[in-house]
Amino acid sequence: MDGGDAAAILRQAFGDSSDEEGDQLDGLEARDGDEREPPRRPAPRQSPTWAPIEEIDGLWLCGDFLSPEQQRSLLSAVEEEGWFIEASHNQAMRFGSLPAWATELSNSIREAVLLGDFVPEFELSNSDAREDTSLFPILPLELLGREPLFDQLIVNLYHPGEGICAHVDLMRFGDGIAIVSLESPCIMHFTWVGDTCNTSSEVENEQPMSKVPVYLPPGSLVLMSGEARYLWKHEINRKPGFQVWHGQELDQKRRISITLRKLSIAE
Numbered sequence: 096m097d098g099g100d101a102a103a104i105l106r107q108a109f110g111d112s113s114d115e116e117g118d119q120l121d122g123l124e125a126r127d128g129d130e131r132e133p134p135r136r137p138a139p140r141q142s143p144t145w146a147p148i149e150e151i152d153g154l155w156l157c158g159d160f161l162s163p164e165q166q167r168s169l170l171s172a173v174e175e176e177g178w179f180i181e182a183s184h185n186q187a188m189r190f191g192s193l194p195a196w197a198t199e200l201s202n203s204i205r206e207a208v209l210l211g212d213f214v215p216e217f218e219l220s221n222s223d224a225r226e227d228t229s230l231f232p233i234l235p236l237e238l239l240g241r242e243p244l245f246d247q248l249i250v251n252l253y254h255p256g257e258g259i260c261a262h263v264d265l266m267r268f269g270d271g272i273a274i275v276s277l278e279s280p281c282i283m284h285f286t287w288v289g290d291t292c293n294t295s296s297e298v299e300n301e302q303p304m305s306k307v308p309v310y311l312p313p314g315s316l317v318l319m320s321g322e323a324r325y326l327w328k329h330e331i332n333r334k335p336g337f338q339v340w341h342g343q344e345l346d347q348k349r350r351i352s353i354t355l356r357k358l359s360i361a362e
């Protein structure tokens with residue numbers, strides 16, 4: 096991707112003086128707005144704080160991606176879809192054209208990457224990583240600049256005690272996966288693909304697996320690309336004893352996650 100493409104991405108994210116569509120970046124906040132108000136330019140949001148997960152290449156966490164108000168607004172948008180009215184329903188998927196709120200969420204993800212501040216220690220201590228991914232280390236530019244950024248949505252609802260077992264997302268999805276967490280915090284564990292993962296073989300060879308725990312607060316955004324997407328499994332085990340952070344078992348509530356992916360181009 097050349098500099099012209101990068102400039103186009105930046106224009107798309109920040110708009111220019113004649114670009115009124117910039118308002119859609121504010122969509123999550125504008126949802127409750129008074130319709131009589133004239134269109135306004137979105138207030139520049141505070142730079143989100145990104146942290147690399149040091150052990151895992153391509154794994155980034157934005158803990159303050161959504162404000163409490165934005166979380167409430169996003170949750171209402173999900174609930175208004177009516178997917179989870181029946182107690183037996185805990186998952187919804189959409190392909191292709193996504194609900195407006197999910198498109199707004201995608202736009203906000205792109206914006207958060209473009210505005211992202213990442214922790215200076217990382218810059219100082221990982222000059223190799225910095226060189227590899229010079230312009231946008233959080234998400235490679237060829238992913239950040241694709242259109243659409245995501246065309247597949249999956250919303251999962253987990254009751255306390257429920258989670259998802261270790262997996263690498265299917266290869267039918269391309270690189271660059273985003274997960275937004277709502278309601279309950281949780282710990283997502285990552286395991287290198289080469290490591291054993293099933294309980295039976297674990298017991299047999301008694302090798303402790305090296306799992307990397309990542310704490311996902313409500314309103315956070317995880318981005319996986321490259322090794323994090325293809326060479327690490329992720330899982331959420333919410334059975335008693337597995338959601339422990341700094342020695343404290345997390346208080347589990349219902350959790351809703353929104354995963355955004357892009358279908359791979361068919362060969």
Ligand SMILES: O=C(O)CCC(=O)C(=O)O
Binds near residue numbers: 249259264
């Ligand atoms: O719920 C989550 O946070 C993860 C969901 C997930 O990994 C998936 O749907 O592939």
Ligand SMILES: [Fe+2]
Binds near residue numbers: 262263264329
């Ligand atoms: Fe997954």
